[in-house]
Amino acid sequence: MNVRLRALGRNLCLLFPGLVAGAFAAAACAPAAQPGPTTPPARPAPTVASAGPEAKPAATAAPAKPAATQPPAARPAEKPDLKAIEEFYQGKTIRIIVGYSAGGGFDTYARTLARHLGSHLPGNPTAVVENVPGAGSLKAANQLFKLTKPDGLTFGTFNEFQLLSQLTGQQGVEFDARQFSWVGSSYTSHVACVARKDTGLATFQDLLKASQPFVVGGTAPGSETDDFPRVLRATTGAKLKLVSGYEGTSKIRLAVESREVDGACWSWQSIKSTAQQWLDEKYVNVLVQQSREGRHPDLKEIPVAEEFARDDAGRQALRAWAAPQAMSKPFAAPPGVPAERLAALQQAFMATFKDPAFLDDARKANLDVEPKAGPQVLEVAREVLSAPPGVARKLAEALKAE
Amino acid sequence: MQKVFARRRPSMSTLMFIGFGIAAAIAWVNSADANLIESFGKGFLAIFEPRPFLLMMVGIIIGFMVGILPGLGGAVTMAIMLPFTFDMKPVEAFAFLLGMLSVTATTGDITSVLFGVPGEVISAALVVDGHPMAKKGQAGRALGAVLMSSLVGAVIGAFAIVLAIPFVRPLVLSFGSPEFFMLSILGITFVASISSGNVLKGIIAGGLGLMLAMIGMDPQSGIQRYTFGMLHFWDGIGLVPVAVGLFAFPEMFDLAVKGTSIAGERVGKIGGVMEGVKDTFRYWWLTVRCSLLGAFTGMIPGLGGSVAQWIAYAHAAQSSPDKERFGKGAIEGVLGPGAANNSKEGGNLIPTVAFGVPTSITMAILLGAFLIQGLVPGPSMLTKNLPLTMSFVWVIVVSNVITVALCFIFINQLAKITYIRGGLLIPPIILLVYVGSFAEKNALLDLITTLFFGLVGLAMVYLDWPRPPLVLGLVLGSLAENYLFLSYARYSLDFLTRPIVVILILICLTAVFFPLVESQIRRRLAPTAEVEVFASEP
Structure with missing residues (x-):
């Protein structure tokens, strides 16, 4: 008995540090396991913040800037200090957060973007993809809004229909789409x-x-x-x-x-x-x-649903529902990214979507390419969220499961 | 060998197999043509050209690593490797991806046997009997059996594709949501036979698994169930943290408490690799049946990747004359899942190739590879592109032959790991366990889930509760619920009158009541040792 107990004690001494160390090491290693990381991000902030409620106080960037400060960031006309941006991005790693698991449509867009984005940014940083699946990408949207440092090194993609979750007041929504630093969107869906x-x-x-x-x-x-x-x-x-x-x-x-x-x-x-x-x-x-943009060129003879709406509220509800499709597979950075870095990201995004090498990959992976720049995406987001309360209510009612 | 055959009673499922086999043979002979045979040869030659073969070897090496590491799954690896196939030709791309995939299934089993930690989710069933064998010093034998049965399974599964081609369409289209629902119910009825003798505890554990499957957002109306307001639980609990925690932690604690190596005793030749290889042929029909079961389970879109192993395990336990050995190191419990989780890859490919309907996550990613290659999965894969489809068959066969051959070279060394002092093994294993459960969703909360189920597993082991029913309940619970809702929404209660559904209901009833009736009969015939075992039944 005594021998057994001593053996137990000795081995438990090994085991418990193992358990604790294991947990920490796993958390530290996993993001680095992504392909091609060069330099670890110099931030002390936790890479993947736990979604548990206890993590809420950790959100340093949570009180985001008011929406009014956003639009100037998007104007490429004001000449950004290229040198400073280049110095900032040099040798860094950009993380693209994907709200779905590896292998899906969102993941494919993000990974194809990650392969080419770096060469269009000053300083040529490396880009890696990180999957944060959960709750139809709501988890990733919340994480981007609340817990991600707005330093221009992290942005991500989540389902554009999450805008409607915000509009209809669905539970679990902790972001305001009007405050995201929108980088761009990939195509218009019909x-x-x-x-x-x-x-x-x-x-x-x-x-x-x-x-x-x-x-x-x-x-x-x-x-x-x-x-x-x-x-x-x-x-x-x-x-x-x-x-x-x-x-x-x-x-x-x-x-x-x-x-x-x-x-x-x-x-x-x-x-x-x-x-x-x-x-x-x-x-x-x-x-x-x-769709938000009328009939699809392939479907010239097919009517648009709006034409059959029984009343005006219905027509508006249909329009509000379809509006997010104009910003399919959007990419957003957390609120409050420094204006010149956001502008650099937006330009790099648009340049990547015109890069022949990217287009070649996109064609092979069967991806649609019809990009919108950040400011336009913000416009769509505002349009969706400015629907009158009556329309929002009608939409919420229609979407409710029977 | 004679003894084994003599003691085996003709089980229900054996008869089903024979019936299914005869029907299949008749249908196949009627519709096979020369094109099929010619393409079969072309596919074989295609993968032995230098580039496809080299890429297949690269895939095998990657798959080998991923398979060995616990939790780190084939799906994630495939998704990450997918962009590398942009510049490949179709034969090369699929040699690379399929080579990788079929190897993960084989090498995942090795980890399950050696450490009691599921190397892949699809290898979890191997832990139940494989690891107890390792503890008894028979790691070599268990590994030999796993590798050989994997090879047999892979070959049978691959050729199942060839056999299924002529009638895959009507077969798959005759299964709708009601049929899938009944199949998952049939799977749940197996709970009793994988309870290692204690049926009541098994049923309760299975019910617990079903309950765990309900965690998350209800897919029908969006109501949150047992989520405690946390987004993390909206998608339910991952299978990896549960399976890894449930099986790995008790083993690690056990190892720590004993303070010895994994293998408690050293045995001679009986524990050797060749013995395991011989076992595969000693229980030849079991291996073949479980391979066919795996291929069939894989073929049905809707049962997912991790069901096949448990069904095969249940079948192995059910058809064995002495069920009490199961869970304590029965060789049949190693051979069954070993064969099935490799043969299901072949089965999985059938609906993916013929319909573009993926049967598992890995197949969904493989579908992405089709699009990258500009191929449209569907009937054309069975006509115009048949040589390519046939090359898939050969990739599965050849990559498994290579892996198993490689493994045999150093398997004896691998088995020696079980003689290393436990204190040295525990920290790296725990680390890998955590990495594995983290990697599924990149969520820290999953580490806590792993720890929680580790403690649950520990309690279950000490109180002598069977763990496999819990995992089976979790795997099948969400499937059963989903298909029940679909069936009811579409057909209301009329779905119960569909012919295949009625047949499946009858099979379920037989599966539940046959053992009870049988035990009654046995009790009358042989009122000796066996009464004690069955007396504990409710």
């Missing part, structure tokens, strides 16, 4: 609904007249596959039945083919790249589309 041909639905008018509900597949609340049918139903009175919970649009496609659902609504870009065969074989009809 949502479209397709119906399997044998449902007999050829146009949206057919759907409005239909007696049977049109069954659409969805992934989860907060995604266009769920929210567009919901808004459509609430504003146009179309008979839509949403079956939600599929693991991704690929599973919805399978469900359409096995006749579990009749169709689905998601981004036209994605429909083209993953379901081209459906379009080629006329297996489906495109019923309706919606």
Whole structure:
């Protein structure tokens, strides 16, 4: 017994420092495990802040500057001190935070950007990607807003539809999109609904007249596959039945083919790249589309959902819902980034999106390229959030799950 | 060998296999054509050209490391490696990625066996019986069995692709959400057979797993369940922190308390590698059945990557004449999951290639590789691009042959790790465990989750509660819930009347009640030692 106890004591002495050291070492090592880090960031701040409530007081940058100080930062006309910026970025590592796990669409944009961004910034810093998945990228948005140091070395991407979460007052939102230092956005998205041909639905008018509900597949609340049918139903009175919970649009496609659902609504870009065969074989009809910027060049004959809204509030709700699509895959830095560094980031972002090497990679990875510069993104964000309270309420009601 | 066959009773699943096999053979012969066989040869030659072969070797080396390191998974590695395939040709890119992927499944098993820490999430089932073998000084035997069964599984899984090609479309399309729901329920009924004899405790642990699966935002209405207002829990608990904590910590404590090496005793030849290789052939039909099970589980889009191993483990336990050995170092419990988690890679590829529907996270990333190569997954992969599809088959086979051959060279040295003093092993293992659980989501809170489940695991071990049912409940719980909602939303209660659903319900009922009835019969026939074991059943 005594021998056992002594053995226990001796080994526990080894074990507990091991446990504690393990936890710290893991936290310290993991960000460095990203590809190609050159110099660790010179900041003492924790790299990945815990999302627990106890971490809140640690938010040094939380009281952000008022929104009014933001726009001047975006004006490239005022000549920034290039030399100082170059000195700042030289030998540093830029971190791009992605609100989803590795391998998804947001991650692909961020990693492709990270490969080319450095060469367009003064001082040629290295860029690494860090995945902070959680809560449909809300976690990353909150982290960027509250816990990230606004030094121009960290920015990130999260779902543009999180703007609507702010607008409709969804719980868990701890950011104000108007205060982010927007770097840019990647493309303009257009949502479209397709119906399997044998449902007999050829146009949206057919759907409005239909007696049977049109069954659409969805992934989860907060995604266009769920929210567009919901808004459509609430504003146009179309008979839509949403079956939600599929693991991704690929599973919805399978469900359409096995006749579990009749169709689905998601981004036209994605429909083209993953379901081209459906379009080629006329297996489906495109019923309706919606975006902030009118009809998509491919879909000149397809009506926009707004045209079918029953009243003005409905039309405005549809418009407000679709507005964030104009800033798809946005990149934002925390509020309060020094103006000249933000301007440098914005310019580098736009220059990267014009770089032939980047475009070549983007084409291979099937990425849409239609960038908006930071100031324009801010404009869209303001437009979304300036929707009148009535419209916001209508939208919140429409988006609420039945 | 004779003895094993003589004692085996014809289990339900064996009969199912035979039926399925006959149906498959008839359908295949009807629809196979010359193109298939020609492409088969072309695919083989394609991967032996210098560049694809070299890249496959690079993939194997990367996969080897990633597999050995606990927690660090194949999915993350593939996502990071994806940009490197921009400049590759299709055959090269897939030789690189698939070579890497199929190796992680094999080498992950090694960590599970040696340290009792799951090397990959898909290797967690190997801990249950593999590690007790290592503790008994039979690490070499367990590793030999794992490697050999992995190889057999990989080959069978790869050729399952070839066999499935002619009728993959109707097969996959005949499964909808209601069928997936019933399949996950069928998986849950296996809880009883992986409870190492204590069915009541097993069912409770399984229920706990189901409860854990409910943590997070309800996917239907967005209601938060057990999240305590923390964003971190909106997506539920990760499988890595739970599995790693549950299995790794008790082992580390045990090692610390004993103050010895992992292997308590030294045994001679019986613990050797060749013995394990022989075991694979001693239990040949079990290995083959579990390989087929793995391939089939992988083929069904919707069951995910980590289910196959547990189903195979349950099957191995269920079809064994003495279930009490399981959890204490039964060789069948090593062979089953070892074979299944390699054969499922082949199965996984089928819907990914034929429909563009990924069955797991790794396959979703592989789908990205298709787009980069300008290939559209779908029927054209089975006609115009068939040689490329066939090269996938060969990559899986060849990379596994190479890995297993490499492993055999220094496996005896690897097994000697189990003779190192525990005090030296614990700190690096704990470190790797934490790195692994952190790497899944880059979240510090996951370290606390790992620690928490480590303590839960410790309590379960000391109070003699089986841990596998908890993991199985967690894995299948969210699937079952999701598909139940989908089925109900689409068909309301009518989904219960679909033919395949009815068949699956009957199978579930049989799976639950057959052992009870059987034990009654046995009790009448042989009122001796076995009564004690079954007497504890509810």
